[in-house]
Amino acid sequence: MPGPSDPGFDTLALHAGAGPDPATGARAVPIHLSTSFVFESSDHAAALFNMERSGHVYSRISNPTTAVLEERVAALEGGAGAIATASGQAALHLAICTLAGAGSHIVASSALYGGSHNLLHYTLARFGIATTFVRPGDIDGWRAAIRPTTRLLFGETVGNPGLDVLDIPTVSAIAHEHGLPLLVDSTLTSPWLIRPFEHGADLVYHSATKFLSGHGTVIGGVLVDSGQFDWEASGRFPELTRPYDGFHGMVFSEESTVGAFLLRARREGLRDFGACMSPHTAWLILQGVETLSLRMERHIANARKVVAFLAAHPMVARVGHPDLPTHPDHALAQRLLPRGSGSVFSFDLKGQRAQGRAFIEALKVFSHLANVGDCRSLVIHPATTTHFRMDDASLAQAGITQGTIRLSIGLEDADDLIDDLSRALRAAQKAGGGA
Amino acid sequence: MRLELQGRAAFAYTGGKPLDTALPALVFIHGAMHDHSVWGLQSRYLAHHGHAVLAPDLPGHGRSEGPALASVEACADWLLALLAAAGIERAALVGHSMGSLIALELAARLGERATALVLLGPAYPMKVSDTLLSTSLNEPLKAIDMVNSFSHAGHAAKPSAPAPGFSLHGVNRALMRRLQAQHTVAGHGNLFHQDFQVCNHYAGGLEAAARVRCASLMIVGAHDQMTPPKASATLAQALHAKVLQLPAGHSLMGEVPDAVLNAIQTFIPEEAP
Numbered sequence: 057m058p059g060p061s062d063p064g065f066d067t068l069a070l071h072a073g074a075g076p077d078p079a080t081g082a083r084a085v086p087i088h089l090s091t092s093f094v095f096e097s098s099d100h101a102a103a104l105f106n107m108e109r110s111g112h113v114y115s116r117i118s119n120p121t122t123a124v125l126e127e128r129v130a131a132l133e134g135g136a137g138a139i140a141t142a143s144g145q146a147a148l149h150l151a152i153c154t155l156a157g158a159g160s161h162i163v164a165s166s167a168l169y170g171g172s173h174n175l176l177h178y179t180l181a182r183f184g185i186a187t188t189f190v191r192p193g194d195i196d197g198w199r200a201a202i203r204p205t206t207r208l209l210f211g212e213t214v215g216n217p218g219l220d221v222l223d224i225p226t227v228s229a230i231a232h233e234h235g236l237p238l239l240v241d242s243t244l245t246s247p248w249l250i251r252p253f254e255h256g257a258d259l260v261y262h263s264a265t266k267f268l269s270g271h272g273t274v275i276g277g278v279l280v281d282s283g284q285f286d287w288e289a290s291g292r293f294p295e296l297t298r299p300y301d302g303f304h305g306m307v308f309s310e311e312s313t314v315g316a317f318l319l320r321a322r323r324e325g326l327r328d329f330g331a332c333m334s335p336h337t338a339w340l341i342l343q344g345v346e347t348l349s350l351r352m353e354r355h356i357a358n359a360r361k362v363v364a365f366l367a368a369h370p371m372v373a374r375v376g377h378p379d380l381p382t383h384p385d386h387a388l389a390q391r392l393l394p395r396g397s398g399s400v401f402s403f404d405l406k407g408q409r410a411q412g413r414a415f416i417e418a419l420k421v422f423s424h425l426a427n428v429g430d431c432r433s434l435v436i437h438p439a440t441t442t443h444f445r446m447d448d449a450s451l452a453q454a455g456i457t458q459g460t461i462r463l464s465i466g467l468e469d470a471d472d473l474i475d476d477l478s479r480a481l482r483a484a485q486k487a488g489g490g491a
Numbered sequence: 492m493r494l495e496l497q498g499r500a501a502f503a504y505t506g507g508k509p510l511d512t513a514l515p516a517l518v519f520i521h522g523a524m525h526d527h528s529v530w531g532l533q534s535r536y537l538a539h540h541g542h543a544v545l546a547p548d549l550p551g552h553g554r555s556e557g558p559a560l561a562s563v564e565a566c567a568d569w570l571l572a573l574l575a576a577a578g579i580e581r582a583a584l585v586g587h588s589m590g591s592l593i594a595l596e597l598a599a600r601l602g603e604r605a606t607a608l609v610l611l612g613p614a615y616p617m618k619v620s621d622t623l624l625s626t627s628l629n630e631p632l633k634a635i636d637m638v639n640s641f642s643h644a645g646h647a648a649k650p651s652a653p654a655p656g657f658s659l660h661g662v663n664r665a666l667m668r669r670l671q672a673q674h675t676v677a678g679h680g681n682l683f684h685q686d687f688q689v690c691n692h693y694a695g696g697l698e699a700a701a702r703v704r705c706a707s708l709m710i711v712g713a714h715d716q717m718t719p720p721k722a723s724a725t726l727a728q729a730l731h732a733k734v735l736q737l738p739a740g741h742s743l744m745g746e747v748p749d750a751v752l753n754a755i756q757t758f759i760p761e762e763a764p
Contacts, residue, residue: 061636062636062639063646071646072658073646073658075645075647106539107535107653108536109536110651110655111655118654120655122656123651123655123656126656127647127656127658130656130661131660135661135665136657137654137657137658140656283662283664283666283669284669304507305507312528312531312662313526313669314662314665314669315653315654315657318654318656318657319653319654322654322656
């Protein structure tokens with residue numbers, strides 16, 4: 057077929073959203089550490105404030121460097137646009153508060169990052185937004201949980217930490233049958249492993265702290281809109297389809313047919329809650345995005361070697377990675393995540409808490425801390441850290457036991473990672489023998 | 492503004508404020524697979540700067556009920572009815588791509604009632620390749636991606652449209668996909684193929700140009716692969732049009748929004764006739 061085609065993933069990762077700087081010729085994206093931007097005239101100022109012209113006013117609302125990150129991630133996801141936020145949690149909150157208010161309801165996967173679970177189960181409930189949690193694979197459960205007040209379905213591409221694979225095509229179809237959007241947290245997969253919009257998701261967000269940044273240096277989030285969800289046809293979102301008194305009576309869906317959600321989110325949620333991203337943070341995340349595919353390839357290759365090693369080790373009761381045929385979502389992962397299901401996964405040690413402690417404390421290459429998606433390999437014990445607020449029943453629903461260890465496989469030499477794990481497993485074995 | 496035209500629901504964006512027909516009127520006419528929102532960075536400003544703005548969704552595109560109309564002439568007739576229903580006697584006309592042909596036909600029909608004609612990304616004839624037409628018929632999503640790629644000079648146009656943080660490619664693709672889906676779901680068939688057939692079949696350009704009574708401006712993209720600058724030369728000559736070339740592709744309104752706005756604002760009459 058003759059004709060042009062869009063640039064590939066790696067080209068977009070380097071070029072989308074920014075060319076050489078017209079003012080200086082700088083080829084790398086400049087860091088615009090400026091709170092605010094000079095108006096050309098009073099008329100120009102008024103036009104920017106009233107969204108008659110596009111441009112930057114104040115860095116809480118938008119910033120030239122941050123906009124490059126937003127536009128680049130949007131391009132990588134195949135979305136219409138994006139908003140960078142202070143953290144992944146801020147991105148989730150921005151999505152929800154743009155679509156829901158007191159009296160609203162959310163249907164969410166039960167296999168969520170602990171922080172997301174806290175927000176939905178405890179904090180948003182305090183503000184009148186209720187959530188029903190459903191096992192991600194319980195398709196009938198998703199449908200049954202929807203109420204007249206539901207505004208959003210929400211899950212993770214691969215659930216944290218059990219790597220339950222969300223059946224995005226099926227769950228999005230259920231959402232759309234009810235005039236609802238599906239929001240997906242794609243932090244653990246990044247757009248290199250899956251582009252959720254291609255499978256029916258409407259909104260995607262990332263904790264950019266993880267793989268997008270990749271270097272464990274900054275906290276940030278990105279919320280991306282596919283532009284595909286028809287808010288007017290749904291009839292459930294007057295925030296987007298009726299005049300908004302907080303912005304000159306603007307009807308966002310009329311201003312921009314496919315950009316209504318992001319316009320409202322920026323002009324309300326980002327403006328009023330203020331959880332914006334620093335341009336310096338955006339620049340650091342951009343450095344990570346530029347090498348995303350190279351890093352993800354190595355993350356996946358290393359993870360596969362480590363998974364194979366652990367799956368064969370006598371001290372390991374279970375490895376929860378969808379690459380393994382024993383994982384309940386193996387077939388789904390093969391279909392939705394053909395490049396791999398990520399490098400963050402959990403396994404269950406044989407033994408009790410003492411073995412877990414000995415294992416973690418014996419590791420030398422892996423760092424014991426609360427993060428994933430770093431270029432360095434990481435380890436944590438979810439039951440006592442990231443998911444410590446959850447009771448045993450909730451832990452079980454999320455696929456976590458007292459012996460569960462979560463690993464985030466980095467970019468080191470795989471042999472060194474396996475040596476480190478091997479030594480730590482011997483230490484765990486000894487601890488068991490002494491018990 | 493929502494109204495009924497020819498028995499069907501119709502929508503025209505008025506720039507975020509009520510239409511004041513005492514002001515000089517300005518009609519923005521979108522192109523194939525688009526709706527009024529492609530004019531966001533021109534229409535809203537001018538509506539807040541002394542103009543009565545009408546940016547309609549053509550039938551079958553967005554909020555105006557389908558099916559899409561089958562010819563440039565039919566679209567011009569529909570717009571004549573829209574102007575009458577909105578109470579607009581005289582207007583400046585701005586059209587993009589397929590919409591530029593419709594604006595030309597409308598200007599010919601309005602005669603002295605057209606106060607200015609601005610054509611963005613025009614071509615005459617606006618021939619569509621057989622390859623694209625057959626792809627639009629058999630693989631419309633693939634055709635959308637082809638046209639989307641053809642329509643932009645790069646992936647980093649600034650300032651971003653409609654606002655910082657938007658990917659112009661992504662916005663355009665999402666809009667085309669949504670309009671295609673809506674038209675299909677409504678039982679009206681393949682909008683992409685229909686719109687491109689409308690462009691391909693239009694043969695009245697030179698006759699219409701001879702009937703135009705107002706001044707004309709053509710705004711062309713130096714890097715336009717859909718309607719390259721040279722494709723508008725015949726029509727420019729027939730209209731005695733002023734030609735402005737901007738550093739952009741076919742999606743001029745999003746790629747160089749301020750330059751397009753400034754050109755329109757400078758060219759159109761400031762006072763109500």
